[in-house]
Amino acid sequence: MFSAAGPPIPGGVVTFRGRRIVAVGDDRGAAGLEDLGNVALLPGLVNAHTHLEFSDLDRPLGQAGIRLDEWIRLLMDRRRSRANCHPEGTRRGLEECIRTGTTTLGEIAQPAWPVDAFEAATIQAVVFLELIAARAESVAPALALAEDHRQVRPSNRWLPGLGPHAPYTVRLELLDRVVALSAARRIPLAFHLAESREELELLATGTGPMADFLRGLETWDPGVAARATRPLDYLRRLAAADRVLVVHGNYLDGEEIAFLAQNQARMTVVYCPRTHAFFGHDHYPLSPMLAAGVPVCLGTDSRASSPDLSILAEMRAVSRKHPAVDPRIVLELATLCGAKALGLEREMGSLEQGKCADLAAVALPDWDSPDPYELLLDSELPVVTTWHNGEQVFPRPESR
Numbered sequence: 201m202f203s204a205a206g207p208p209i210p211g212g213v214v215t216f217r218g219r220r221i222v223a224v225g226d227d228r229g230a231a232g233l234e235d236l237g238n239v240a241l242l243p244g245l246v247n248a249h250t251h252l253e254f255s256d257l258d259r260p261l262g263q264a265g266i267r268l269d270e271w272i273r274l275l276m277d278r279r280r281s282r283a284n285c286h287p288e289g290t291r292r293g294l295e296e297c298i299r300t301g302t303t304t305l306g307e308i309a310q311p312a313w314p315v316d317a318f319e320a321a322t323i324q325a326v327v328f329l330e331l332i333a334a335r336a337e338s339v340a341p342a343l344a345l346a347e348d349h350r351q352v353r354p355s356n357r358w359l360p361g362l363g364p365h366a367p368y369t370v371r372l373e374l375l376d377r378v379v380a381l382s383a384a385r386r387i388p389l390a391f392h393l394a395e396s397r398e399e400l401e402l403l404a405t406g407t408g409p410m411a412d413f414l415r416g417l418e419t420w421d422p423g424v425a426a427r428a429t430r431p432l433d434y435l436r437r438l439a440a441a442d443r444v445l446v447v448h449g450n451y452l453d454g455e456e457i458a459f460l461a462q463n464q465a466r467m468t469v470v471y472c473p474r475t476h477a478f479f480g481h482d483h484y485p486l487s488p489m490l491a492a493g494v495p496v497c498l499g500t501d502s503r504a505s506s507p508d509l510s511i512l513a514e515m516r517a518v519s520r521k522h523p524a525v526d527p528r529i530v531l532e533l534a535t536l537c538g539a540k541a542l543g544l545e546r547e548m549g550s551l552e553q554g555k556c557a558d559l560a561a562v563a564l565p566d567w568d569s570p571d572p573y574e575l576l577l578d579s580e581l582p583v584v585t586t587w588h589n590g591e592q593v594f595p596r597p598e599s600r
């Protein structure tokens with residue numbers, strides 16, 4: 201058992217009553233135990249960044265190595281080819297997350313997102329409403345959407361978050377208002393930042409492929425981004441929010457990493473390892489971030505840039521690409537750090553007494569190793585069971 205709150209426990213036992221964990225240990229003599237066989241028991245996984253509307257895609261859009269602006273064009277074509285928000289894709293995505301051991305989700309949703317799908321799903325979500333306003337006249341309607349979203353009475357299944365999209369789609373006046381709303385109402389905010397070199401070029405000079413692409417859009421206004429700025433300028437504004445997920449951060453520099461470290465109580469970077477690999481970005485600055493003390497968690501991003509929605513697969517990708525990172529940390533990125541980023545660490549993210557009984561069991565290989573993490577991460581074996589709030593949600597008991 202890997203609790204994410206201490207060292208692995210061989211033959212570990214998790215006892216839960218109702219929706220809560222009441223004990224974690226190695227008491228194999230206790231009555232009423234269910235022997236799960238040769239599996240690793242983990243906290244339910246946390247996928248801190250997805251766009252589930254694209255979950256019906258069989259493979260990412262475009263070829264590996266595609267430039268971000270070209271990919272966004274494909275994404276926009278895809279959206280135009282059907283209703284703006286796609287409930288069936290979202291439903292399939294929720295099912296896939298549950299099947300792959302995810303029990304907590306950070307979802308970026310479009311206005312008119314399918315609330316019913318989240319109400320019906322056995323997963324805890326934070327739904328960040330995507331907000332876009334490149335033009336001055338779009339700021340007020342975007343703010344109205346943000347207010348409405350936060351006022352919808354959330355169920356236990358989902359909590360509201362705010363998702364101003366990115367530096368090249370969000371005017372500063374909208375960003376500042378949304379940051380203030382986050383702080384006043386204590387709701388988390390997610391913002392895509394430092395994702396591509398083209399974004400940095402656009403911010404610095406107002407030119408380059410991203411600028412060329414944006415100029416061709418009806419909704420474009422050059423007032424949004426050509427201001428001789430850099431990601432640090434955005435981080436400084438974002439730091440006033442209650443809690444911020446800085447999505448991607450592929451090209452954050454040393455000064456920006458130091459700033460994030462100083463603001464670690466409320467800012468977390470979301471690393472999407474296989475999406476990062478799909479675009480062929482420069483080596484991800486994971487080690488410098490961790491060394492500086494920047495909180496980092498994991499996301500899959502959508503199936504438009506990732507082969508699937510498995511956080512376990514993302515953990516394995518991290519351990520392959522960053523062999524110097526302690527595997528204990530890799531597990532934390534996928535569990536406790538994600539729960540903290542979403543403001544849910546008191547309830548989720550580790551197997552500890554009093555927390556929600558959210559667990560994932562992963563099949564283990566039939567070879568042995570002195571390093572238990574190797575059995576979990578140097579393998580392709582899948583999640584075989586998921587529990588959420590003490591209930592087995594995959595496979596559904598009746599379908600066994």
Ligand SMILES: [Zn+2]
Nearest residue numbers: 251392447501
């Ligand atoms: Zn995203």
